[in-house]
Amino acid sequence: MDTVETPKPRPSLPLRILRFPLVLMILGFVLFSVLYGLSAFVAGKPQLIHHNPGEPLVMLVMAALGVVIYKFFQRWVEGRDDREFALAGAGGELGRGLMFGFLLFCAVVVAVMLAGGMKIEGLRGMGDLWAMLTMAIASGLYEELIFRGIVFRHLETMLGSWAALAITSAFFGIAHIFNPGATWFAAFAIAVEAGILLGAAFMLTRRLWMAAGLHAAWNFTQGWVFSVPVSGGKAPEGLLMTSRDGAEWLIGGDFGLEASAVALVLATLAGALLLRKVLAHSPAIAPMWAQH
Numbered sequence: 208m209d210t211v212e213t214p215k216p217r218p219s220l221p222l223r224i225l226r227f228p229l230v231l232m233i234l235g236f237v238l239f240s241v242l243y244g245l246s247a248f249v250a251g252k253p254q255l256i257h258h259n260p261g262e263p264l265v266m267l268v269m270a271a272l273g274v275v276i277y278k279f280f281q282r283w284v285e286g287r288d289d290r291e292f293a294l295a296g297a298g299g300e301l302g303r304g305l306m307f308g309f310l311l312f313c314a315v316v317v318a319v320m321l322a323g324g325m326k327i328e329g330l331r332g333m334g335d336l337w338a339m340l341t342m343a344i345a346s347g348l349y350e351e352l353i354f355r356g357i358v359f360r361h362l363e364t365m366l367g368s369w370a371a372l373a374i375t376s377a378f379f380g381i382a383h384i385f386n387p388g389a390t391w392f393a394a395f396a397i398a399v400e401a402g403i404l405l406g407a408a409f410m411l412t413r414r415l416w417m418a419a420g421l422h423a424a425w426n427f428t429q430g431w432v433f434s435v436p437v438s439g440g441k442a443p444e445g446l447l448m449t450s451r452d453g454a455e456w457l458i459g460g461d462f463g464l465e466a467s468a469v470a471l472v473l474a475t476l477a478g479a480l481l482l483r484k485v486l487a488h489s490p491a492i493a494p495m496w497a498q499h
Contacts, residue, residue, distance in 0.1 A: 228495075231285055232361035236353060238280065242273055243349040250341055263340040270348045277352060291356045291415045300412055304420025311421075311477055312428040315470045316435075322469070324453035331434070334444035339431035347423025348415075354379055355409040355418055368410065368491035376402025386439035388461030393439070396466050400474035401425075407481035411488075429464060436463035 246269035363371035380398025434445035459466035
C-alpha cells in the first residue's frame, strides 16, 4: 500500500530572507571576520606565551572554537548539516594540503635560486618558530573558512562556480593590498595564484581541510623555513638564513616571493591542474537562474 508523504510546511518569510545566500554570506563574513580578529588578539595578548609553545596552542584552541561555531552556524542559521568541516577523512585531506603547500613553495624557492635571485646563507635554528606556527594556523583556518567556506560557497549558489572563483580570487587579492610592502602587482599575484589554487582545492573536496592545510603550509614554509616575508610582513627569523637579490619581478620585493613572477606561474599552474581534476569529476555549478 502506497503511503502519501505530508508536504513540509513552507518556511516563514523572515526565515526565507535569513537563509537567502546573500544574507547568509554577509552574516557569516562579519561573524567569522570578528572571530578571526578576536583569535589573533587572544593569542597575541598574553606576554607570558610569546615565543613559546603556548602561543600556537592558544591559537589552535581558538581555531577549534571557530570550527565549532561554524558547525553551529550551519545547523541553526543556515539549516543544514556542516559538510565543510566534517571529520570523516579530515586527516588525509589536511595532510595532503600540508604536503602540497610545503612542496609547492619549495619549488618556488628552488626556481628563484636557479635564476640567481635567492641564496641560503646558513642554518639559524628555531628562530620565530612559535610565532610562525601561530600565524599559519590562524591564516590557514580562518581565511579559508571566510573566503571559501562562506564567500565562495554562497556566491557559487547564486552566480555559479566560475563567477564565484573569479570574485573570491579578486577579493582575496584586494584584501592584501593594504599589507606592508604591497603593490598592485602583488595583489594581482595573490588573486591569481592563491585565489585559483585555494578555490580549486575547495571545489575538489567540497571541504575546507585540504585548502586550509595548503594555505597554512605555504605561509609557514615561506616564513619559518626560508625566512621570507609573508604577504609583506617583516622578514622573520626562520630555520634558514637566506638573502634575496635581483629584479622585483623575480624576488617579489618587500612583499616576498608571493609577488614574484615565479610564484605566479607555478602556483597558477598548480591551481589549473587542480581545476582540471575538478572538472574531470563533476561539472561546474550553474548560476541559480539557470538551474532547474
